[in-house]
Amino acid sequence: MVHELRPRNLRPLTRKFLLCASALAVALVTGCTSDSGGQSAPASGPRTQQNPSTTAPRNDDRQGEQVEKTLGTAEVGDNDPLFIEAGLERVGDGFHSVPELARGHAYELSVVCVGQGHIRLSVALKSPLRRTLACDGAMLRQRLTASGETVRIDGDRMAGATGMVGWRLDKVNKTDE
Structure with a gap:
């Protein structure tokens, strides 16, 4: 009987919330791992050659x-x-x-x-x-x-x-x- 007391529109809201939370998590992870203009390799590590498409x-x-x-x-x-x-x-x-x-x-x-x-x-x-x-x-x-x-x-x-x-x-x- 507890199942019948739950409002019907809660399920779509939960889905929307989960989709928004997932999208936000992906955006945060992408933003934190992308190169923001600085060197992505450690200073003591080997330097990687730049991609020709970015140097053009x-x-x-x-x-x-x-x-x-x-x-x-x-x-x-x-x-x-x-x-x-x-x-x-x-x-x-x-x-x-x-x-x-x-x-x-x-x-x-x-x-x-x-x-x-x-x-x-x-x-x-x-x-x-x-x-x-x-x-x-x-x-x-x-x-x-x-x-x-x-x-x-x-x-x-x-x-x-x-x-x-x-x-x-x-x-x-x-x-x-």
Whole structure:
């Protein structure tokens, strides 16, 4: 008879409580055992080699910062009347841009690749431009004059190339022409 006196909704509440308690226990155990940025091996023990998948984002960040510093895109603002556009991509992804440029105006394209290998740069103009660039951190600067046609700028990875590539497009100052 004691069994009949127990409320019917107690059993679902007990199940929910146990599920919540189990989930909390798993979260606590996972949080306590995961690496929080410190060394997981004792100082006197052998050091383990880092997983390449965790070092790649760090390399991308470092290489990306180097590209932005070389191009000067970290400090460029919307108030710069000569700035048109800039971008930063992984070499493996390449970059592709179709900027809207005024016909007959001069522009300067700057491209920097940091990493290993080479990329192929192509600019579709009236007289197409094709160059192979080493991913050595050196900046390529190229003057462009927009024709009436659409300008397409592409940077594509060549076999084995890795790293980060960035570009910047600016109007040429009338006093510099």
